[in-house]
Amino acid sequence: MITRGRVVLAAVVALLVAVLVGAVLLTPRTSDEPLDPASAEPDGTRAVAQVLGQHGVDVTITHRVSGLDTAGLRDATVVLTRPQLLAPETLQQTMSAAEGARRLVIVDADPTTIKTLDLPVAKVEPQRSQPVSLCSVSWLDGLRLSYADISYRPEGTAQTCFGERGQGAVVVLPAQGNAPETVLLGSRAALTNNTVVNDDNAAIALRILGASDRLVWFAPSIATADNEAVQGPMWPRWFHPAIWLAGAVILIVMVWRGRRFGRLVPEPLPVVVPADETTRSRGQLYRKAHDQARASAALRLAARARLARYLGLAPGGPPDALISHTARAAQHDPQQVADLLYGADPPDDATLTALAQDLQQLERQVRR
Numbered sequence: 001m002i003t004r005g006r007v008v009l010a011a012v013v014a015l016l017v018a019v020l021v022g023a024v025l026l027t028p029r030t031s032d033e034p035l036d037p038a039s040a041e042p043d044g045t046r047a048v049a050q051v052l053g054q055h056g057v058d059v060t061i062t063h064r065v066s067g068l069d070t071a072g073l074r075d076a077t078v079v080l081t082r083p084q085l086l087a088p089e090t091l092q093q094t095m096s097a098a099e100g101a102r103r104l105v106i107v108d109a110d111p112t113t114i115k116t117l118d119l120p121v122a123k124v125e126p127q128r129s130q131p132v133s134l135c136s137v138s139w140l141d142g143l144r145l146s147y148a149d150i151s152y153r154p155e156g157t158a159q160t161c162f163g164e165r166g167q168g169a170v171v172v173l174p175a176q177g178n179a180p181e182t183v184l185l186g187s188r189a190a191l192t193n194n195t196v197v198n199d200d201n202a203a204i205a206l207r208i209l210g211a212s213d214r215l216v217w218f219a220p221s222i223a224t225a226d227n228e229a230v231q232g233p234m235w236p237r238w239f240h241p242a243i244w245l246a247g248a249v250i251l252i253v254m255v256w257r258g259r260r261f262g263r264l265v266p267e268p269l270p271v272v273v274p275a276d277e278t279t280r281s282r283g284q285l286y287r288k289a290h291d292q293a294r295a296s297a298a299l300r301l302a303a304r305a306r307l308a309r310y311l312g313l314a315p316g317g318p319p320d321a322l323i324s325h326t327a328r329a330a331q332h333d334p335q336q337v338a339d340l341l342y343g344a345d346p347p348d349d350a351t352l353t354a355l356a357q358d359l360q361q362l363e364r365q366v367r368r
Helices: 004-028 046-054 089-102 112-119 202-210 237-256 275-289 294-309 319-330 334-344 351-367
Strands: 058-062 077-080 104-109 120-129 146-153 159-161 169-175 180-187 214-217
Touching: 046 058, 046 202, 077 089, 089 112, 112 120, 146 169, 169 351, 275 294, 294 319, 294 334, 294 351, 319 334, 334 351
Parallel strands: 058 214, 077 104, 077 214, 104 180
Antiparallel strands: 120 146, 159 169, 169 180
16 A cells, blocks of 8 residues: 555655756756867857857867767868877877868967977977067967967977067968868967957957868867876766755655654554563563673662652652661661662673572562
């Protein structure tokens, strides 16, 4: 038979499942990863991706290198952000996949990335300042970059921008063999949501990323990183909110089940157990557990209650009064009576049996 409690519990469980499913379905498909075109955070690049889309550029986002193989990269622009998250073989696979592209843009390429891809760059150093506007790249000439993170010094006749003395925050490496034209962008400020509106950052981003009608944005995340030096999160993003939600539901169920909705209703016992059987069963449990202390405490408590009632003393009264009246009635030494009624716990069963017999004998002597 289905009880009311089971029905309510099933309803609570169904409500919890519905809330969890709704939370998953209603969660916006965004990201909080830096330089991710799906992220609306200050360090995300969603604004640039949307503006490119409004200017007729078909933007495709992938977080794994396998997405480059099926993206149709011919005559497209491929942009790679956070290359530090990728293992050397994945970086080389990215370069191979981009061979048919029109342009490859690498953001914040570090010395390891430069070396792995064998790019003709002699020096990579941090800049951390607003760069000068000197530029040998014709389609970037006259623009001003608000901030640069890295400065590159290329080898040969590569073009540089936003730097001086043969180096810059932007380096354009010409196409060689199967490798497409490669642009090294050492400035996150030109892409991120909170800085893209500064100076000419937006124009710089559009000119670098909007060179063709199709843009494939490879944005590795912590979850998809395969670099051994990078560890992904231990739990998915929804785990902590789910824990809080489950805890709240458990608390509600505890309060609901712990409430008393009215007075207790007495019900007849299904089975009547004789008192002597209950006493024997409890004694057997004490004996099996070797709990002489609890058994002796029960014996002494019962004996003191019976003696106090027989002698006309208040139950739970001071021990001295009970000891003195009991010793006088039984004609025993008060110290002996005190040891029997309030003494130390017996160490074994034999001593416990002797204590029970002495208490029984003491009661008989008081009642004579």
